[in-house]
Amino acid sequence: MNQTKPVRVAIAGLGSRGLDTYAAYAKIFPDKMRITAVAEPRQERLLAAAAAYDVPSDLCFATAEEMLECEKLADVMFICTQDRQHYAQAAAAIKKGYHLLLEKPVSPDNSECAEIARLAKEYKRLVTVCHVLRYTPFYRELKRLLDAGTIGEVVTVQAIENVQYWHQAHSFVRGNWAREEETSPMILQKCCHDMDILLWLTGKRSRYVSSYGSLFHFRPENAPHNAALRCLDCVAGDTCPYNAVKIYLTNERTGVLHGKTDWPANVLALRPDEDSIRRALREGPYGICVYKAGNDVVDHQVVNIELEDGSTVNFTMSAFTSRGGRTLKIMGTMGDIQADMETNLIDVGVFGKEHEIIDVNKLADDFSGHGGGDIRMVEELLDQVASGAEPGTGLTSIDRSVESHYLAMAAEYSRLHHGQSVSMEEWRQRLMS
C-alpha cells in the first residue's frame, strides 16, 4: 500500500495495554502510527509516554474524559482503560469522529455493547474490539483448515482455556479483575475471547447456552492455618504455589532472583527491580495472600453451547493448570483436529489417513503479544484507517464482537440460575427491544 502519512493515534489509558503494549507499535512501525495525544491519571506513566513518544504537554491529559472535551486530536483513539470505563469513552469518541481500537470487554452491560455497535454504524466508524486471537497465526491456521473442509463439517468442539495458576492469582485474585462489581464476570472478562473465537472458527451463531462454575479455591477457609496476610511475612510460603515472592521475584524451583521485568512484573512497577517489586508486595494488592484478597470472580467455569445447526461446543475455563494457553479438540464428519496454542502444534487426523502435525511456529516470525495477535490486529486497523476502508471489512468488527459478549453474559446468567438453558434468540430480541 502506498501510505503517505502515519495514522494519528490518541491513547486513553496508559497501563499495561495502552503503554506497554500498543504505544510501542509507534516505534515498531513509525511510518504507520504516530501518537498525537495521551490520557492517563497516573502522572508517572503519562510523563513516561510523553517523553518516549514526543507528545507535547498540552496534548497530555489526566483523563480520557478531558481529552474527549477537546476537538478531535487523532484519527483513531485506542481505549485502554478499565472495563467499566469503555462504554462512555467509546460512545463519546465515536461521536467526536474517532475510529476506535476498543479494549475488551466493550461493557459488562449487553445493551451498552449493542449501543456501541449502533453508534459505529450511524457514524460510520471502524471499531475494532481487541479480540486478538483472531489475528494469531495459530487460529488463522485452524480457521484455514476448517474453511477448507479438511475435517468435513464441524459437529463438536471441546475447548479449554488454561488460565494457569499464577495468572489467575495475578489478574483475577489479587489484581484488576478480582471483583466482579468493579470489572466484569470472568466469563466475559477473560473468555469473551473464547466465545468470539469459537463462533468465528465454526462460522455459526449460537442457539442455546448453559453454564456452571464457582469460586472454588481462593477463599479464606482454604488458607493454610498459619498463613499471613502478606506473602513477604508468610511461613507457609515455601509450599504455596501462589506465593507472590515466587511469582514476581524468584525462580520457583531454585529460589534465585529471576530478574524478569516484563509482564506481569511491569504491572507492579513502571521500572521493575527487586526494590520496587518488594515495595509493591509490601504495600500493594499483589503481595496479599490469595486466600485473603477479597476476590469474588469464579476460578472455574464450564459453558455448553448449542449452535444454530445443532452442532455443539463445550468450553472450560480453569485457573488450575500448570501451563497457560488454549487447547482445542474439534471433531468433524471427516476427521478431527487437536490443537495447543502453547506449543503452537496442530494435529490433523483425517479419518483413514496418517495424522499430519502442523507446526505453526514455522508459519510466521512474530509470536509476540498474545501469540502474535496484538501486533497484527493493530496493523490491520491502521491500514484500514489509512486506506479509508469501510467498517466491517476487517478480520473482526464491532458487529461480530458483540455476539461474543452476548454469549458470555447469557452464560453468566445461566451460571447464576443453576445452569438454566438460555435461548440466544430471546436474549438478542430482549436487547433489541
Ligand SMILES: NC(=O)c1ccc[n+]([C@@H]2O[C@H](COP(=O)([O-])OP(=O)(O)OC[C@H]3O[C@@H](n4cnc5c(N)ncnc54)[C@H](O)[C@@H]3O)[C@@H](O)[C@H]2O)c1
Ligand atoms: N485484548 C486483550 O487480550 C487484553 C489483555 C489484557 C487486558 N485487556 C483489557 O484492556 C483494558 C486495560 O487493561 P490493562 O491491563 O492495561 O489495565 P491497567 O490498569 O494497566 O490500565 C488501565 C489504565 O487506565 C488508566 N485510567 C483510569 N481511569 C482513566 C481515565 N478516566 N482516563 C484515562 N485513563 C484512565 C489507569 O490509571 C490505568 O493506567 C481492560 O479493559 C482489560 O480487560 C485486554
